[in-house]
Amino acid sequence: MGVGTGLRHPAASTDSTPAPEIHRPSAGLPWLIAVAVIPLLIAGIGYGAFDQPRPAHGAGGPAPAASSTSTAPKLSLAPLSITRIGNDVTLVGGFPDDSAKAALLNAVKGSLPPGVNVIDQIHINPNIDALDFAKAAPIFKDSASIPDFSLVVNGDTITLAGTAASPDQKNAVSQEAARTWSTLKVVDKLVVTGPVPPPVPPAAGQCADLQSAINAVTGGPITFANDGFSLTPADNQILIQVSGRLKACPAAHVAINGFSDNSGVEAINISLSSQRAQRVADFLVANGVAGTVLVVKGLGSVNPVAPNDTVDGRAKNRRVEIVVS
Known part of the structure; x- marks a missing residue:
């Protein structure tokens, strides 16, 4: 027999204990579902925390409302004067259009007694704001017997002047003007001294x-x-x-x-x-x-x-x- 033929070599000895075999279960269907769902849950939580609508107020209470420091501009109406001297009523001023002018003419002419002339010096300017006379007829009816009545518009102020026959007439004109133009200033300079005689021509x-x-x-x-x-x-x-x-x-x-x-x-x-x-x-x-x-x-x-x-x-x-x- 040749050398070594048929000999059995002894198993090699060792001092270390053989490592135990670890058994890993195979990845089943439940595990795969968990792997897919958990990231989605995390993403949903993150979206809810960071992308939800912000509250209208902060931690310290409601957020202060935005306040406007600017005030509305002061109303500035086109200058206008309505002046009566005896049997002449002179209208001087401007309106933005013919319909606004017509409202004044209707209010004045519809209230004056026969024989009183209206001198029209009104001009049209579409770039101005003017007093609205659409509801002013009662004012001119109440003042129709005042021979020196005047109404002057300047900015946001309406000034009434003239000689009323009685305190009742003075109050009626003033109160009607204040009612008609309630958002404007009405200055009452009407006086009561009884009827004013017509002017006497100079000698x-x-x-x-x-x-x-x-x-x-x-x-x-x-x-x-x-x-x-x-x-x-x-x-x-x-x-x-x-x-x-x-x-x-x-x-x-x-x-x-x-x-x-x-x-x-x-x-x-x-x-x-x-x-x-x-x-x-x-x-x-x-x-x-x-x-x-x-x-x-x-x-x-x-x-x-x-x-x-x-x-x-x-x-x-x-x-x-x-x-x-």
Whole structure:
């Protein structure tokens, strides 16, 4: 036999204990379902924690409401004056459209007694806000017997003036105005002194001093804003009184002289001063003064009444003078 043939080698001995065999169960269906579902549950919890709608208030209580620090702008209505002197009612001002103007005319004309004339100096400007007269007829009905009644609109204020026949009439007009325009300020300057007699035409001697009478009414020249030739409600009130004096003295001849400050080009100043004078003349004619007695002149920056190197001085030089000849 060859060497080693048929020999059995003994098993190798060792001091270590054989590692026990570990038995792992095979992954069954329940285990696979758990592996798939658990991540979905975790994702759902995360979504609920981080993506749920936020509460309307914080931990310290309700969140402060957003407060608006801005206030509503003050209402500024277009200037308007309604003035009655005897049998003439003069309307001066602006409305945004014909329907708004018609509301005023309907309220006034529908309330006046026969023989009272309405002088319409209303213009249309779509860019303005104006007082609404749609429900104002009762005001003019209550004031129909007041021969010097006036209603003036300036900004957010309505001023009533005139001579009421009794406290009841005064209160009726004022309360009706406050009811009609409840969101505006109504200033009641109506007085009660009994019926006002119609104005007495001046005697011939008074026409001889007509210039002084006009100066007393105007208190000086009619002044204008820079680059402007519009009349204010206060100007209208003055010129209505001037027209009454001129109509009482039909033989008088009057120069309406317009002036400007010395800003800019003199040719423009002359044109602007002429427009100012013409605006005054047009108003007088609309109130019954014969146009043939008026001479309109635009004189530019000549004959200043104040220094042109100050704002106040330039304002005084933008003027119209009414000169009786």
